[in-house]
Amino acid sequence: xxxxxxxxxxxxxxxxxxxxxxxxxxxxxxxxxxxxxxxxxxxxxxxxxxxxxxxxxxxxxxxxxxxxxxxxxxxxxxxxxxxxxxxxxxxxxxxxxxxxxxxxxxxxxxxxxxxxxxxxxxxxxxxxxxxxxxxxxxxxxxxxxxxxxxxxxxxxxxxxxxxxxxxxxxxxxxxxxxxxxxxxxxxxxxxxxxxxxxxxxxxxxxxxxxxxxxxxxxxxxxxxxxxxxxxxxxxxxxxxxxxxxxxxxxxxxxxxxxxxxxxxxxxxxxxxxxxxxxxxxxxxxxxxxxxxxxxxxxxxxxxxxxxxxxxxxxxxxxxxxxx
Numbered sequence: 251x252x253x254x255x256x257x258x259x260x261x262x263x264x265x266x267x268x269x270x271x272x273x274x275x276x277x278x279x280x281x282x283x284x285x286x287x288x289x290x291x292x293x294x295x296x297x298x299x300x301x302x303x304x305x306x307x308x309x310x311x312x313x314x315x316x317x318x319x320x321x322x323x324x325x326x327x328x329x330x331x332x333x334x335x336x337x338x339x340x341x342x343x344x345x346x347x348x349x350x351x352x353x354x355x356x357x358x359x360x361x362x363x364x365x366x367x368x369x370x371x372x373x374x375x376x377x378x379x380x381x382x383x384x385x386x387x388x389x390x391x392x393x394x395x396x397x398x399x400x401x402x403x404x405x406x407x408x409x410x411x412x413x414x415x416x417x418x419x420x421x422x423x424x425x426x427x428x429x430x431x432x433x434x435x436x437x438x439x440x441x442x443x444x445x446x447x448x449x450x451x452x453x454x455x456x457x458x459x460x461x462x463x464x465x466x467x468x469x470x471x472x473x474x475x476x477x478x479x480x481x482x483x484x485x486x487x488x489x490x491x492x493x494x495x496x497x498x499x500x501x502x503x504x505x506x507x508x509x510x511x512x513x514x515x516x517x518x519x520x521x522x523x524x525x526x527x528x529x530x531x532x533x534x535x536x537x538x539x540x541x542x543x544x545x546x547x548x549x550x551x552x553x554x555x556x557x558x559x560x561x562x563x564x565x566x567x568x569x570x571x572x573x
Contacts, residue, residue, distance in 0.1 A: 256293035258301040307331040321555035343554035349538040354409035360509030366390035399451025402458035448475040460487035473499035488513040
């Protein structure tokens with residue numbers, strides 16, 4: 251008998267077909283995102299669920315007695331209550347590797363856009379404000395041969411470092427929970443303590459996962475240590491930054507600008523002060539948002555779910571939930 255699964259997010263037809271080949275599939279078909287209450291009702295008999303970002307906690311798990319596997323279509327898994335899942339023996343999977351280069355591309359798009367004022371000057375041209383003789387007012391900041399500081403040297407951090415070193419001739423420093431001598435040797439990186447990175451880097455890129463330890467990791471003291479000419483880039487999770495402290499650092503000129511893909515509250519409020527700042531580039535959490543990458547993430551999430559339920563094949567289990 252095929253295991254029952256519930257799909258709580260949109261999937262390409264190829265991923266649905268794969269799931270239907272191996273499982274009895276029910277799915278959420280409304281355009282609005284699924285609520286916890288709806289998921290509890292819809293997935294009452296499901297052994298596996300595939301979703302994106304829905305909170306998996308004790309209050310949900312206690313009402314889904316058949317559940318064995320949760321497949322997250324994301325590399326991040328801060329929506330998982332790991333303690334509750336461990337206590338109930340629920341496997342949680344995610345989709346690493348397939349989005350590393352795509353997110354690294356976006357990080358460099360943010361770096362280039364904020365340093366060369368691309369979004370700001372696009373608005374400038376469209377408003378008909380471009381006149382001859384105003385070139386000095388349009389100056390930006392060079393990226394090449396500057397210092398790139400990466401906080402969090404995982405797979406995406408390595409992809410960012412590769413672009414900085416090989417593409418832009420940057421001096422790359424990094425801070426991580428543990429040193430990576432092989433990466434240092436291969437890419438010519440320098441490991442430094444966090445305070446040194448903040449003081450030295452022209453571009454500070456935050457790529458740490460969201461955990462209780464990294465909640466509000468970059469705050470008032472961190473921004474105070476950065477150069478006034480430095481730019482801050484966040485493509486990790488919004489909650490890793492004290493957003494009020496970031497706003498203050500930008501308003502007072504403590505740092506030169508920021509490029510942000512993530513925010514404390516998403517979508518960002520229409521009256522948020524960040525929206526009024528020309529030195530800030532904002533995009534709507536699109537780190538992995540290309541057609542090819544999202545397709546590969548969907549297929550990997552589907553394979554993770556099927557393989558975990560069958561107990562065979564490669565499964566990308568969240569490390570904290572590995573047996």
